[in-house]
Amino acid sequence: MPDRTQRTVRDLRRGNRSALLRHLYFEGPLSRLELGRDTGLSAGSVSNVVGELIADGLVERAGVADSDGGRPRILLKVAAGYGHLVGVDVGETRVRVGLFDLDLTELAVTEHLLSDGGRDVDHVVRLVADGLRSVTADAGIEPATVLGVGVGVPGIVEQGWDSAVVHAQTIGWDAVPLGRLLRAGTRLPLYIENGAKTLGQAEMWFGAGRGARDAVIALIGSGVGACVVADGKPYRGATSSAGEWGHTTMRVGGRRCRCGARGCLEAYVGAASLLQRWRGAPAGMGEEAALAALSERAGHDQEAAALLDETAEYLGAGIADLVNLFNPERIVLGGWAGLLLGPRLLPAVRTAAAEYALRQPGRHASIELGQLGTDAVTVGAATLPLAHFLDSGGRAPSAAGNSAARTVRWA
Structure with a gap:
């Protein structure tokens, strides 16, 4: 018969180790005192877990902080080279x-x-x-x-x-x-x-989504997708397909999308579709170079400017749908095409989103560009x-064992 008490103690230690490591990773460098205050763990638990993490090489000293009397506090951080x-x-x-x-x-x-x-x-x-x-x-x-x-x-x-x-x-x-x-x-x-x-996890952890509990991180590249974050957690849906924002219908009977349906948002704001609609697109140029050329041309070419204006309105309307459906506090536009066109389109996108969204949730939603680059x-x-x-508290994956004994091959 399994020892339930032993399993519970082991699980508790694993949970404490994970909580301390995660907090130190995102908020460090921190002292042992700050770790205990922030996580609610006892001084003894913090001392034991930190001692384990240091012994494993996962945590290292990061300097000393001055204190108001008493001994200086040693600061700790996760070892980047582990x-x-x-x-x-x-x-x-x-x-x-x-x-x-x-x-x-x-x-x-x-x-x-x-x-x-x-x-x-x-x-x-x-x-x-x-x-x-x-x-x-x-x-x-x-x-x-x-x-x-x-x-x-x-x-x-x-x-x-x-x-x-x-x-x-x-x-x-x-x-x-x-x-x-x-x-x-x-x-x-x-x-x-x-x-x-x-992309959504990166921007929520380190970029423009940090600090938000309810957000949508949009990826605009050749196609269009999104990561919906609800109460701090990504929303996946019944079969992990939540976030296929690019295939919401913007226009019944509209342009044929690459997915086979008509009128999808992607058929109006995705880079591949946008370049198909640009009659002046240079032949033989890659998508990224061609989209950069379209953005540059829009400064002095009426057709290119009109195309981007239309794109901004479609994008704003699509964002309004996100506002009305999910009530996010923040919408972040990322992806290589989103960041390339974003500085030019963002004011018009914000205006269109305000026009199409319900006023109450619209007032509480900011629209920002991603911060982590293309x-x-x-x-x-x-x-x-x-x-x-x-x-896992910094434990090596079970399939690999510890780093010194890991067997690895590349095909």
């Missing part, structure tokens, strides 16, 4: 792989452009595997120090019992067993999520293994 994280952004225009320390400082990165919109799954899997090899070699680290690999992808991610399956209708991925395909190339812990949701999906992907690491 391990590494990999974030992968599988987009429609590129695959980007970044290697980070625990402070999410980027140590190495590799990027490969895609010419087919990311439709060839096998090619994408090869690029991810190549990127994993490249970033660890470039940074001069052993793969065994990597705590996990996070991958942000377009479409709906269905988390199965042993793998993640991706449904990305706009690029022709129908129930692609991406988790299984990627696991063939590495034994590292692997975490796969929709790219907009990884590569925030990569950072967000790296937060997937980071979140697991913090939740």
Whole structure:
């Protein structure tokens, strides 16, 4: 018969360790006294857990703080060099792989452009595997120090019992067993999520969403997606498809969307659709360069300016739908296209959102640009293994064992 008392004590210690590590990570450097005050743990519990974390190499000294009499207080922080994280952004225009320390400082990165919109799954899997090899070699680290690999992808991610399956209708991925395909190339812990949701977690933790409890983080790139955060937690829905904002209907019988339906928001504000509607688009130019050219041209070309004005109104109306449905306190516009066009469009977007939204929730919702740049999906992907690491109290994933004994291979 299992010892329930022993299990309860072990779970309590694990919970205390996780709580202290998470608080120190986001709020540190802090002293033991501040950790106890902030977490509500006793001085004895804080001393024991901190001692464990220091012995494990997870926590280190970060200086000394002056005190009002008595001994100076030693400040502590999470050791950035304890391990590494990999974030992968599988987009429609590129695959980007970044290697980070625990402070999410980027140590190495590799990027490969895609010419087919990311439709060839096998090619994408090869690029991810190549990127994993490249970033660890470039940074001069052993793969065994990597705590996990996070991958942000377009479409709906269905988390199965042993793998993640991706449904990305706009690029022709129908129930692609991406988790299984990627696991063939590495034994590292692997975490796969929709790219907009990884962007949302990054902006909520470190960027424009920080401090908000109810927010929507919008990703505007080739397509359009969103991460809905309710009471501090991402809202996923019954089958993890919540946040497919780009496929809400803006105009009945309107433009054909890449998903096959008509009148989707993405068909009016996504970069791919926007460039299709620009009659003056330069031939043979990549999406990002072409969208930059459209933004520049709008300063002296009436057709380009009118197209962006129309886009701002559609985007504002789409944001008004978010305001009316979810009553967020903050809407953050991110993604490479959102940040490229945002400085020009934001005033008109705010005006349109105010016109289309109900006044009461509209008054309480701010619309901001993301703060983490165009590569925030990569950072967000790296937060997937980071979140697991913090939740586990800094324990190595069970499949990998401790970092010194971890067996790792790249395909």
